[in-house]
Amino acid sequence: MRLATDPLKTQKVYLLLRDQIATGDLPAGSRLPGEPSLAVDFNVSRVTIRRALARLAEEGMVERRAGSGTFVKGEKPKVHAVIADVANVFGHLIEMGRSTDVRLLSFEYMRPPEVVRDALHLAVDEQVQRSTRVRLVDGVAFSYLTAYVPERIGRVYSEADLAQMPLLELMERTGLRSEEARQEISAVLAGPDVAEALDVDVGAPLVSLTRVVYGPQEQGMEYLHALYRPDRYTLQMDLVRTGSKSARHWSPTVRARPRTVRRQRVAAKKR
The missing domain is CATH 3.40.1410.10 (Chorismate lyase-like)
Known part of the structure; x- marks a missing residue:
């Protein structure tokens, strides 16, 4: 069970990023902005961004590469x-x-x-x-x-x-x-x-x-x-x-x- 510090903000960021990926605004293979930039864009803490990205990674929508950043996966799972x-x-x-x-x-x-x-x-x-x-x-x-x-x-x-x-x-x-x-x-x-x-x-x-x-x-x-x-x-x-x-x-x-x-x-x- 996830116990986010601010679950509503985490859910909001997760849903917005997920929709951007689904509609192609964030195309397959593209690199997401860094956590500091996303925190400013969404007016939330870096912890909230990190938790939202972790959810996307768990669901196979993004890949987090150490030292390189977070990338949109090319093949999305069928749901x-x-x-x-x-x-x-x-x-x-x-x-x-x-x-x-x-x-x-x-x-x-x-x-x-x-x-x-x-x-x-x-x-x-x-x-x-x-x-x-x-x-x-x-x-x-x-x-x-x-x-x-x-x-x-x-x-x-x-x-x-x-x-x-x-x-x-x-x-x-x-x-x-x-x-x-x-x-x-x-x-x-x-x-x-x-x-x-x-x-x-x-x-x-x-x-x-x-x-x-x-x-x-x-x-x-x-x-x-x-x-x-x-x-x-x-x-x-x-x-x-x-x-x-x-x-x-x-x-x-x-x-x-x-x-x-x-x-x-x-x-x-x-x-």
Whole structure:
């Protein structure tokens, strides 16, 4: 885990330099300005510059040569991102579970936090299964997932099952069918545990998604809090123009095939 003196400044310098390399402003083979010049350009300390360059070197974008300086590498590694269709919630969940890898960090039964109990419409004495997982694409972590499932549903599958199969499929083993979901999307800063799991700086920006899944008669099935690396996870929605005359408006449209795919990042997103 990286513990930068000023993680937000380190992240800013890292992102700016990465974008300059991705767009060709710093072409392959070129030498970056020295640390003192970069510190002046970005109005930060040399320690911050050094940490940002170290991140670029770790990711294979630059090469640091003793006595010569820092050079942009000619061949950039292929990095894929997960593209999620916001309008197709359930297709996205199952498809992503099948096309990415998962690492189970924790698994337990407990009394739920009040916000979880209320969202899932649980009785005061009901327990939940809480699991924490990290999902990976191309062997690299991109999401940190904390899921709460009512105990009566969670007992149907085991800890080993959860480490191998998508959670939604496991829940539907009970005979329940997910029918609707409510989700909220915002942004947060990474805390120490999440930063270590996702290999980012403490304080790095993350996409935060909270989703509550319901079955028939609004029976609560899952409360999910997901944190995503924005450089490795993209949320998108396809829209169609509907209505007539002055009432025309944009509405979500769901494609026949889930849009959770892996693709090589475009220039603005290349590492």
